[in-house]
Structures are given as structure tokens and as C-alpha cells.
Amino acid sequence: MTQQRGSSQVSLAVVGGLVETGQVQEPFRLVDADGATVGPVAVFFRELEAANRSPATIRSYGMDLLRWFRFLWTVGIAWDRATSVEARDFARWLRLGDGVHQPYSASVRAHSETVLRGFYAFHLEEGLGPVLNPFPLDRARRGRRAHAHHNPMDPHREERVGRYRPVVASRIPRSVPDEEFNEIFARLPSDRDRALVAFYVSTGARASELLSVRQGGVDPGRQLITVVRKGTGASQQLPASTDAFVWLRLYQAHMEGLVPAGREEPLWWTIRRPARPLTYHGVHRMFERVNARAGTRATLHSLRHTAAYRMAEDPTLPLTDVQAVLGHAQLSTTQIYLTPRKEDVIRRVLDHYAEQSRQAAERTVPPPAPGYRPETLDVLFGGVAR
Structure with a gap:
């Protein structure tokens, strides 16, 4: 019953x-x-x-x-x-x-x-649970063969959907607009934090991955750092911007003699004494405080999205290279960064309207047909130059 x-x-x-x-x-x-x-x-x-x-x-x-x-x-x-x-x-x-x-x-x-x-x-x-799974597949789909009649050139879709699984709208990854990023960066309180943010926004590393870097994993000469990937646990070298290494050197000079030195020692440490290895919670709280001061709502992970968008927008950088740097298993995951950002779409459309207005203002209108008074047409069409 x-x-x-x-x-x-x-x-x-x-x-x-x-x-x-x-x-x-x-x-x-x-x-x-x-x-x-x-x-x-x-x-x-x-x-x-x-x-x-x-x-x-x-x-x-x-x-x-x-x-x-x-x-x-x-x-x-x-x-x-x-x-x-x-x-x-x-x-x-x-x-x-x-x-x-x-x-x-x-x-x-x-x-x-x-x-x-x-x-x-x-x-x-x-053989340890109930006879039937209480979370069954959708009645309309559970009898179908997964990916039946699927075009191999199209991305795979999840055909075997749970009956009680809601539809989740696809979302465009939220990046940080340049003006907002500059405001955040200007309010960072230390060289360590500037180095962290510069590495986040240039490497696209996840928050925990950047914190995995050891002192021996920094190669300023080749502009590379070595992180431990979140999913696989494998080490990978990532290229970073020149600015990131400049801020890193300033941070290291400030911490010299205050933290243990060694190739296997952590790269990132707390500023407060006694110095301890920096944790995800610590860098997360730092970024929250900076957001509060700047009046912004960016997240650490949005810095990864920002780096991905910047790389994907560069026509000289193959998307497969972006995929490798971000550590995506599938190229389709990287392709989401080809989707235009909302702020870029709005800016370009407004520029389009402004250009239309400019062209209309400069356009020479032929003289009116006999019987029409020019001053009447000026009132009707907003005083367009003739």
C-alpha cells in the first residue's frame, strides 16, 4: 500500500x-x-x-x-x-x-x-542492499539503449536519467570583468596575496591545486610552476605570467628566514606568526575580506574561469592547449569558454547601437519632394542633417 x-x-x-x-x-x-x-x-x-x-x-x-x-x-x-x-x-x-x-x-x-x-x-x-533501487531511472528512458541512434559527431547526452533528478539549466561560467578584477587586485593587502591572485588568473589552476605547489616546483626562468591536479593527483607544470613571478619573488624576500626552506616545503605560508602552511580556508577567507572591501562578489573559482576565458579568446592559442592547461579530460568541457560572456555581449551590442546612431547622424538625406516643408521634416525626424 x-x-x-x-x-x-x-x-x-x-x-x-x-x-x-x-x-x-x-x-x-x-x-x-x-x-x-x-x-x-x-x-x-x-x-x-x-x-x-x-x-x-x-x-x-x-x-x-x-x-x-x-x-x-x-x-x-x-x-x-x-x-x-x-x-x-x-x-x-x-x-x-x-x-x-x-x-x-x-x-x-x-x-x-x-x-x-x-x-x-x-x-x-x-548483494547487500534492497532488491530494487529506490532511486529508479526515468520510466520513459530506462528501457532504451543508451545513445541509441546517436550521431558520433554530436556530443554525448545523458540518456539514462533518474526519475527524481531535476533538470539543471546550463550556466555560463562566471568570470571577473577587467574593471572588477583591477579593483580587487588594488585592495590585496600583501605581496603574497598579489602573487596568489596573479597565479590564479594566469594559470587557471584550481584553488587547492595552487596551494599544492612546493618550493622546488617553481621555475622562474621558464615561467613554470608544478601543481598537483585535483582529480588525478598527478603533477603538472603550468605556465604563468611574468607579473605573477615578480610578486612571488617579493613575497619570498619578505618571508626569507621566517619559514622553512627546502624543495619539498610548501610555497605558501600564513603571514601571521607563527607561520603555518596556507590552507584553502585561509586563502578563501582572505579573498572574502578583499571582496568586502572592494564591494565585489567574485570567488576564487571565478579566477579560474577568468583565466580560461582569456586564453580561449586568444586566436593564436589552440583550444587543445587551453584544455591541457586547465586539466580538462574532454575538449567539450573547454568549449564552454567559447560562449560569449554576458558583459561582452552587452558591450558589443551597445557599441553597435552607438555606431548606428553615429552613422545616422552623418548620413546625408536627399532634399524633400516638392510640397514638403524642411522644418516640418526636421521636427519629424529629429533634425537630421541635410
Whole structure:
């Protein structure tokens, strides 16, 4: 019998949590209200680790699983007894909220559906979960062969869509306009921060990747730095601007004798004493403070988008080179930076209108036909020169 449960009637109990362990073998652990490890999630996390997923990815998956398990604990359903009824109600809860928790965005809901469907698919394959996946595929598509009748010249589309997966509108990556970037850069408080931002906007490295640089990974002579890629964990040399290395040298001169020296020592350190290796949280807070002073809303990741747009707009730079520098596995991912930015479209269209007005003002209009008074036509057409 189908259970009737309105999503507005479910208010999640804030129990359990996602615990960061500090251990390489088990970076995160999902625990219940008693602090006990949730076994099915622990097994799934081990699968993710074996598949070379990063701790950041495991944490992201863990937050989705925490919301789901809190929902199940609240409605009193065991994880392996959940059906599509619970999945449906959970999807509605994410979409509508309950008056205490705000509705979640479409992108968060889509990520959650993908993670939970994968979680149950893993346990089904291992013979450890329910007989049916509570997060099924869309009825209209689950019987079709993926990519059937697909033109190989067209990009692949995701044909096997989850039933409760929302449609996520494609978004143009947000870059930082030149005027806004100049305002931000002028308010950076130290040579270290100027060096960081200059490297971010010239290499396109992710925030965590730039912080992975070691002192031995800097090659000013060839204008290269070596980062550890977020997805693969592989080292890669990235070219950077001359300005970035100038600011880096000023920062290094200021920190000389204050931080350990050595090829394997971190490149980036806190300014405050005692100096400690700079973390993502530290550089994120720095950029938030600068945004507040500049009255802007840029993010660290938008600097990566800015670098990508600047490289993609250079006609002398092949898009495959941009792909390699950004570390994209697919060229189609890099191609999104060929999409015109909103501010550039507005500027060019306004320039177009201004040029039309200028040409109209300079255009010589033939004399009016007999019987028309010139002064009347001047009033009608705005005094166009004749």
C-alpha cells in the first residue's frame, strides 16, 4: 500500500554527522545519533577510495548521504527497506523544504539524486542492499539503449536519467570583468596575496591545486610552476605570467628566514606568526575580506574561469592547449569558454547601437519632394542633417 507522506510534514532531526577523521585510509566517516559508524556508507566510502576518488569528493558524497539518512531516521525507515516512495518524498522535501530547512537548488538536488542512485546501485551489485533501487531511472528512458541512434559527431547526452533528478539549466561560467578584477587586485593587502591572485588568473589552476605547489616546483626562468591536479593527483607544470613571478619573488624576500626552506616545503605560508602552511580556508577567507572591501562578489573559482576565458579568446592559442592547461579530460568541457560572456555581449551590442546612431547622424538625406516643408521634416525626424 502506498504510504501518504507530505514533504511539508517531515522536519529532519539533526542527528548523526559526517566526521572528518584526519586519516588517509578513511578521511570521512558517517555516524548515527549514537556516534556509531553507519556501516553501509563506510563500505561505499571504501569503494570510492579504491576508485581513486579524492577526499573532497568523498566529503561531497557524504553530505548527500547524511541528508538521506537523516530523512530515513526521521521517518523510521531502515536504509535497506527504503522504496521509491521514500525517494519520491525525499526529492519533494529537497525541492520544497519544510519551513525550517530552505529548498535546495536544482544543482544540489541533481547531485544528491546521482549520489544516492549510485550508492544503492553499488549495494545491489554487491548483494547487500534492497532488491530494487529506490532511486529508479526515468520510466520513459530506462528501457532504451543508451545513445541509441546517436550521431558520433554530436556530443554525448545523458540518456539514462533518474526519475527524481531535476533538470539543471546550463550556466555560463562566471568570470571577473577587467574593471572588477583591477579593483580587487588594488585592495590585496600583501605581496603574497598579489602573487596568489596573479597565479590564479594566469594559470587557471584550481584553488587547492595552487596551494599544492612546493618550493622546488617553481621555475622562474621558464615561467613554470608544478601543481598537483585535483582529480588525478598527478603533477603538472603550468605556465604563468611574468607579473605573477615578480610578486612571488617579493613575497619570498619578505618571508626569507621566517619559514622553512627546502624543495619539498610548501610555497605558501600564513603571514601571521607563527607561520603555518596556507590552507584553502585561509586563502578563501582572505579573498572574502578583499571582496568586502572592494564591494565585489567574485570567488576564487571565478579566477579560474577568468583565466580560461582569456586564453580561449586568444586566436593564436589552440583550444587543445587551453584544455591541457586547465586539466580538462574532454575538449567539450573547454568549449564552454567559447560562449560569449554576458558583459561582452552587452558591450558589443551597445557599441553597435552607438555606431548606428553615429552613422545616422552623418548620413546625408536627399532634399524633400516638392510640397514638403524642411522644418516640418526636421521636427519629424529629429533634425537630421541635410
